Amino acid sequence: MHYISTRGHASAPRFCEILLGGLAPDGGLYLPQSYPKVSGDELNAWRQLSYADLAAEVLKKFATDIPADDIAELTRRTYTAAVYCNGRPGDDLSQITPLRVLETQGERKLMLQALSNGPTLAFKDMAMQLLGNLFEYALARQGAELNILGATSGDTGSAAEYAMRGKRGIRVFMLSPHLKMSAFQTAQMFSLQDPNIFNIAVKGVFDDCQDMVKGVSHDLGFKASQKIGTVNSINWARVVAQVVYYFRGYLAATTSNDQKVSFTVPSGNFGNICAGHIARMMGLPISKLVVATNENDVLHEFFQTGVYRVRKSAETLHTSSPSMDISKASNFERFVYDLLDGDADRLRALFRKVEAEGGFDLSGRPGSDGDEFAKVGRFGFASGRSAHADRLATIRDVDARHGLTIDTHTADGIKVAREQLEDGIPMIVLETALPAKFNETIREALGRDAERPAGFENIEALPQRFDVMDADVDAVKRYVAERTGL
Ligand SMILES: *Cc1c(COP(=O)(O)O)cnc(C)c1O
Numbered sequence: 001m002h003y004i005s006t007r008g009h010a011s012a013p014r015f016c017e018i019l020l021g022g023l024a025p026d027g028g029l030y031l032p033q034s035y036p037k038v039s040g041d042e043l044n045a046w047r048q049l050s051y052a053d054l055a056a057e058v059l060k061k062f063a064t065d066i067p068a069d070d071i072a073e074l075t076r077r078t079y080t081a082a083v084y085c086n087g088r089p090g091d092d093l094s095q096i097t098p099l100r101v102l103e104t105q106g107e108r109k110l111m112l113q114a115l116s117n118g119p120t121l122a123f124k125d126m127a128m129q130l131l132g133n134l135f136e137y138a139l140a141r142q143g144a145e146l147n148i149l150g151a152t153s154g155d156t157g158s159a160a161e162y163a164m165r166g167k168r169g170i171r172v173f174m175l176s177p178h179l180k181m182s183a184f185q186t187a188q189m190f191s192l193q194d195p196n197i198f199n200i201a202v203k204g205v206f207d208d209c210q211d212m213v214k215g216v217s218h219d220l221g222f223k224a225s226q227k228i229g230t231v232n233s234i235n236w237a238r239v240v241a242q243v244v245y246y247f248r249g250y251l252a253a254t255t256s257n258d259q260k261v262s263f264t265v266p267s268g269n270f271g272n273i274c275a276g277h278i279a280r281m282m283g284l285p286i287s288k289l290v291v292a293t294n295e296n297d298v299l300h301e302f303f304q305t306g307v308y309r310v311r312k313s314a315e316t317l318h319t320s321s322p323s324m325d326i327s328k329a330s331n332f333e334r335f336v337y338d339l340l341d342g343d344a345d346r347l348r349a350l351f352r353k354v355e356a357e358g359g360f361d362l363s364g365r366p367g368s369d370g371d372e373f374a375k376v377g378r379f380g381f382a383s384g385r386s387a388h389a390d391r392l393a394t395i396r397d398v399d400a401r402h403g404l405t406i407d408t409h410t411a412d413g414i415k416v417a418r419e420q421l422e423d424g425i426p427m428i429v430l431e432t433a434l435p436a437k438f439n440e441t442i443r444e445a446l447g448r449d450a451e452r453p454a455g456f457e458n459i460e461a462l463p464q465r466f467d468v469m470d471a472d473v474d475a476v477k478r479y480v481a482e483r484t485g486l
Pocket of ligand 1: 122124156267324433
């Protein structure tokens with residue numbers, strides 16, 4: 001299996017060569033030369049597998065340069081009930097990503113697949129935990145080391161730190177806005193005492209943190225000498241790891257491959273739902289993939305109109321589902337590549353237009369950039385939008401009807417999924433976080449605190465380890481160099 005860049009750069013690397021990287025050299029995103037297919041017989045055989053072994057089967061199709069036995073060992077080490085143990089009462093923790101029926105109306109069925117039982121209580125653990133083990137494995141094979149530099153306003157940073165803590169050959173330098181994260185999220189990150197994890201609280205906002213990371217990345221000499229890498233949502237291995245739970249959800253919801261299911265995915269950077277698209281391209285019988293956005297509805301706008309219009313940072317709203325507060329959807333380019341039937345020249349032109357003019361238009365109207373929007377239906381995509389009032393109403397309704405507290409992002413998913421139900425086709429909503437992470441809104445909706453999983457009762461009281469820094473690129477460079485000794 002070789003990989004291509006969406007923008008046409010022709011080097012055809014293999015899985016391990018793109019594992020530690022982000023963008024392709026031409027600024028594009030990596031995709032396999034062609035999607036591997038899963039036959040009906042294979043799918044049937046996969047019905048019996050544990051999550052870890054299912055993950056190994058999926059990964060083997062994409063990582064043909066890692067011996068199959070090594071893959072099986074890595075996934076078994078990653079997907080253990082002990083890692084995914086923070087379940088709510090009622091989740092069957094022997095089942096990683098357990099699926100439950102939330103409600104049925106006649107032939108219509110709404111299901112919830114729990115992805116947030118990992119160490120940081122959000123779905124990003126599903127992929128990031130595997131990435132930690134894959135990175136350690138690949139670095140050991142090459143006798144190399146890696147210094148991960150990132151910026152976070154919450155979920156990504158903590159998932160990365162919990163995945164990389166204690167890993168040989170890896171350090172994590174994570175920038176976050178000083179005093180701007182919730183007490184819970186701050187405690188989750190800053191209470192880590194592992195010597196390879198460095199929390200840097202920047203005197204500024206999230207954008208300042210991101211600008212510092214960009215500033216460092218633009219210094220190619222520094223980046224090379226300090227072995228700087230990232231783990232952001234465009235990382236190909238993260239996307240592949242997410243493909244697994246679509247298979248798992250499908251297999252748990254069906255008894256025969258003649259049946260179809262749909263998924264609704266609370267979306268921001270289009271990373272999670274991109275994995276669903278890939279699962280479908282591999283042959284998984286998915287009916288609809290429904291993109292659920294919050295007030296930052298860049299993606300909903302595209303799936304309704306064919307116009308992709310990125311927002312300026314100042315236009316990005318701070319909402320009560322903050323992990324979906326995006327101005328542009330960084331993985332969307334992968335889907336557009338397929339929509340254009342792999343025409344890298346046109347894709348490059350469209351994304352140059354995004355940089356120059358803020359967007360493109362595939363609606364087919366006079367003067368537009370193309371008419372591919374007409375084909376979106378063939379890929380089975382639909383979309384919906386949910387705002388703060390919807391979120392509160394959905395959290396209250398699910399609590400009253402089912403006695404279940406859901407988080408704000410999952411609430412956006414359920415709100416949108418209920419608009420998209422079809423007779424005879426189960427709709428699976430991906431639960432992306434546990435409510436304890438977003439307690440302020442749970443209090444607003446329900447007048448009480450969200451339940452905390454065992455082990456999280458007093459995390460705000462744990463000793464914290466972090467350094468405060470001005471929003472200054474040179475300061476972070478000095479900080480990193482002093483600690484790597486490179
Ligand atoms: C990251 C995140 C999302 C958005 O996922 P994308 O892959 O960026 O679309 C949704 N919900 C939660 C809780 C998240 O942490």
